[in-house]
Amino acid sequence: MTEPTRYLLPESAIPENWYNIVADLPAPPPPPLHPVRLDPVGPEDLAPLFPMAVIGQEVSSERFIPIPEEVLEIYKLWRPTPLYRAHRLERSLDLPKDVRIFYKYEGVSPAGSHKPNTAVPQAYYAKQEGVRRLATETGAGQWGSALSFAGSLFGIDVKVYMVKISFAQKPYRRALMETWGAQCVASPSNETAAGRAILAADPDSTGSLGIAISEAVEDAATREDTKYALGSVLNHVLLHQTVVGQEAVAQMEMADAYPDVVIGCAGGGSNFAGISFPFIREKLAGKPIRILAVEPAACPTLTRGVYAYDFGDTAKMAPIVKMHTLGHSFMPAGIHAGGLRYHGMAPLVSLLLDQGIIEADAIHQRAAFESAVAFARTEGILPAPEPSHAIRAAIDEALKAREAGEPRTILFNLCGHGHFDLSAYDRYLAGDLPDYEHPQSEIEAALAGLPSVAE
Amino acid sequence: MTEPTRYLLPESAIPENWYNIVADLPAPPPPPLHPVRLDPVGPEDLAPLFPMAVIGQEVSSERFIPIPEEVLEIYKLWRPTPLYRAHRLERSLDLPKDVRIFYKYEGVSPAGSHKPNTAVPQAYYAKQEGVRRLATETGAGQWGSALSFAGSLFGIDVKVYMVKISFAQKPYRRALMETWGAQCVASPSNETAAGRAILAADPDSTGSLGIAISEAVEDAATREDTKYALGSVLNHVLLHQTVVGQEAVAQMEMADAYPDVVIGCAGGGSNFAGISFPFIREKLAGKPIRILAVEPAACPTLTRGVYAYDFGDTAKMAPIVKMHTLGHSFMPAGIHAGGLRYHGMAPLVSLLLDQGIIEADAIHQRAAFESAVAFARTEGILPAPEPSHAIRAAIDEALKAREAGEPRTILFNLCGHGHFDLSAYDRYLAGDLPDYEHPQSEIEAALAGLPSVAE
Numbered sequence: 001m002t003e004p005t006r007y008l009l010p011e012s013a014i015p016e017n018w019y020n021i022v023a024d025l026p027a028p029p030p031p032p033l034h035p036v037r038l039d040p041v042g043p044e045d046l047a048p049l050f051p052m053a054v055i056g057q058e059v060s061s062e063r064f065i066p067i068p069e070e071v072l073e074i075y076k077l078w079r080p081t082p083l084y085r086a087h088r089l090e091r092s093l094d095l096p097k098d099v100r101i102f103y104k105y106e107g108v109s110p111a112g113s114h115k116p117n118t119a120v121p122q123a124y125y126a127k128q129e130g131v132r133r134l135a136t137e138t139g140a141g142q143w144g145s146a147l148s149f150a151g152s153l154f155g156i157d158v159k160v161y162m163v164k165i166s167f168a169q170k171p172y173r174r175a176l177m178e179t180w181g182a183q184c185v186a187s188p189s190n191e192t193a194a195g196r197a198i199l200a201a202d203p204d205s206t207g208s209l210g211i212a213i214s215e216a217v218e219d220a221a222t223r224e225d226t227k228y229a230l231g232s233v234l235n236h237v238l239l240h241q242t243v244v245g246q247e248a249v250a251q252m253e254m255a256d257a258y259p260d261v262v263i264g265c266a267g268g269g270s271n272f273a274g275i276s277f278p279f280i281r282e283k284l285a286g287k288p289i290r291i292l293a294v295e296p297a298a299c300p301t302l303t304r305g306v307y308a309y310d311f312g313d314t315a316k317m318a319p320i321v322k323m324h325t326l327g328h329s330f331m332p333a334g335i336h337a338g339g340l341r342y343h344g345m346a347p348l349v350s351l352l353l354d355q356g357i358i359e360a361d362a363i364h365q366r367a368a369f370e371s372a373v374a375f376a377r378t379e380g381i382l383p384a385p386e387p388s389h390a391i392r393a394a395i396d397e398a399l400k401a402r403e404a405g406e407p408r409t410i411l412f413n414l415c416g417h418g419h420f421d422l423s424a425y426d427r428y429l430a431g432d433l434p435d436y437e438h439p440q441s442e443i444e445a446a447l448a449g450l451p452s453v454a455e
Numbered sequence: 456m457t458e459p460t461r462y463l464l465p466e467s468a469i470p471e472n473w474y475n476i477v478a479d480l481p482a483p484p485p486p487p488l489h490p491v492r493l494d495p496v497g498p499e500d501l502a503p504l505f506p507m508a509v510i511g512q513e514v515s516s517e518r519f520i521p522i523p524e525e526v527l528e529i530y531k532l533w534r535p536t537p538l539y540r541a542h543r544l545e546r547s548l549d550l551p552k553d554v555r556i557f558y559k560y561e562g563v564s565p566a567g568s569h570k571p572n573t574a575v576p577q578a579y580y581a582k583q584e585g586v587r588r589l590a591t592e593t594g595a596g597q598w599g600s601a602l603s604f605a606g607s608l609f610g611i612d613v614k615v616y617m618v619k620i621s622f623a624q625k626p627y628r629r630a631l632m633e634t635w636g637a638q639c640v641a642s643p644s645n646e647t648a649a650g651r652a653i654l655a656a657d658p659d660s661t662g663s664l665g666i667a668i669s670e671a672v673e674d675a676a677t678r679e680d681t682k683y684a685l686g687s688v689l690n691h692v693l694l695h696q697t698v699v700g701q702e703a704v705a706q707m708e709m710a711d712a713y714p715d716v717v718i719g720c721a722g723g724g725s726n727f728a729g730i731s732f733p734f735i736r737e738k739l740a741g742k743p744i745r746i747l748a749v750e751p752a753a754c755p756t757l758t759r760g761v762y763a764y765d766f767g768d769t770a771k772m773a774p775i776v777k778m779h780t781l782g783h784s785f786m787p788a789g790i791h792a793g794g795l796r797y798h799g800m801a802p803l804v805s806l807l808l809d810q811g812i813i814e815a816d817a818i819h820q821r822a823a824f825e826s827a828v829a830f831a832r833t834e835g836i837l838p839a840p841e842p843s844h845a846i847r848a849a850i851d852e853a854l855k856a857r858e859a860g861e862p863r864t865i866l867f868n869l870c871g872h873g874h875f876d877l878s879a880y881d882r883y884l885a886g887d888l889p890d891y892e893h894p895q896s897e898i899e900a901a902l903a904g905l906p907s908v909a910e
Binding site for chain 2: 004005006008010011073076077078084087088108109110111112149152153171172175176178179180181373376377378379380381382419420422423425426429
């Protein structure tokens, strides 16, 4: 262990631009469509929801977009984040010297995940345009926490619609958001027409991300002082996350290593995009490198869904986008990786999979937790359930390389800590954590509800 | 804000020695006494409880004690920790340019506090001497988590006696320890004579640190394969924490600043010692610098206790030490800063206060939480309740300097995050958090039980 454990960059090495992968794609991504008109949306359609600067980024094809000075100043509270060499995990796996595991750790942010990388610029642009209030949804709570944190720095009120079952299971997440000054309600709520309609049909609804998105979008669309903020899926969100991968490229150079495979867990796609897009840029320029998105087997958007136009939310208020989807009415099983329970996938990630530029794999939650515990007992850090899927995939890659007698350098994104997920660890350790596999008929039923779009 | 936000040291700057303040004291500290014989304890008295290397450090007067290579390798998982300039907090307080606040952040360790700085070497020395199992107590859970983490790295079984009321209030802390492979039981338990005696007298006892220490000491003293580990108070624990202050000295130099006042919260005294002892070394060599220990008004050991010989635990099994104490039978009110609810204080910290080298102040918990929320909304990080006392004192120092029109550079130790303390924030935000002030008669009654020791 004469090689370093952490590769640290100075404050001055925070990237000055976000990297926009659209500039390097072989073809432009399919346009988002209006949910009623079914024709491509324009900036005027999005203006009630998003600040104009954000809309500009959503449709931009510029390769590099400058990060505002005020955002950089806030990034400095936790960025650059460390890149680790997993010395202890490697030894526990009895890996040969030429099979190496690296991980980028985003859990050092105040909100404990990569989410503030986009929450901060979204709040900044809102503030610049005079927005006083932001509405959003959250599942497990990582995104709601991040936007609450960002709102507190800019003096913007934040309203979070939190999926009801998570709201009940994770009272500490709510308390965290409130400590940062945000307001958090369980969704479906009585505060929106979308929420009331769901409750009228099913008073005991435990909610879903799709429902919570509908509530937050309605909130923003119906209030002059309010815009909407989304924590994943959209182009501008993925764009903001590329600071992760840009730093990782520099840190792998410090380590005099280059990854053979880059791994990220994928729910909406933003942390995966964050770590991988700067490496995909190099792949598209000819570097031999594999890029692997890992999703939960209980919400297998990339591995069992279809690549088609679908609604992003349950109430069909958000634009229709072309993506890998299980159908907007699909209800994923109640796995603990709440951040990965989304029926769709970022359009840019979906496009890359469709074009064969990236690979996808699905992992069951017990296998993910098994690896998370092994990781905690060697590397110390307690991982969130979401990146535990990436840990599992990284371990599997390493073991396969060992068996094959091949050298391999593996990089994965540890996108957050699990300090608010200990009830899930408790269940896992008690042997009480089930795996879920949705029958094919259930997925086909949900896919039957896709909108008819002429392409 | 052209000045940096974080001052980061490279891995190579982790101190190679712990700093032993005993070497620089005007006189040697009063010896610990045997709890029955009342004469000074020797290594043979401590041998059933501690590894010999630890006993050697407990009584050492060498100024520098080398940190073993294996411990340094583990420190690299999170050390050096960052030192922050509190730009945003300063602006929110409208401070002039020459009133500056810096903080050292220890919450980046896997266990979320400074405690692993000593848990790792204690586990290391135990492993070196063939110890297979460690027993300890924990209040709020920070120390029990840290020793569980350290035990997992060395393959040592860890048994944690957790104060029963905290065990019930903080199930996530227990789950965290179990994830690292430790066993955690509520104290008083049925597993020790000390625990059974307490339960016989009071079946509903919610426990105390003093009781839990008795249980852990008995566990270690009665099992061949087991030693005891303590997370604060003792000389060797404070010694291990001096990596914090040594790094801070170097980081303040990077910032081209020197603190006028160094602030740490004080419960058992270890995080306070960690940040301050390396600066006290400079003070003893002539530097003009104030050192301030901040304790909770509900457990006012330094500000309302006496400097006298007293037992460290309730069952009178641990050595008698000369320290500031409220009496070993004192039951501090149920404040949320569980890490500060101890009737005594580290003998070295007590000696420094007695000699006028340091100052002490007491702060109520509502005032501490008020500052914690203000801190979270400006600096982002959610502080643990314990260092929130230090935050309050730092803010008060800054405001006093502003009022007086004087320049001041303030440094405090943010010794841990509050991710497991959100129920306390919840209560504070709901206006449901009381302040406690023990009547003088109650303190005097407890002090009447001090042992009679001829000095």
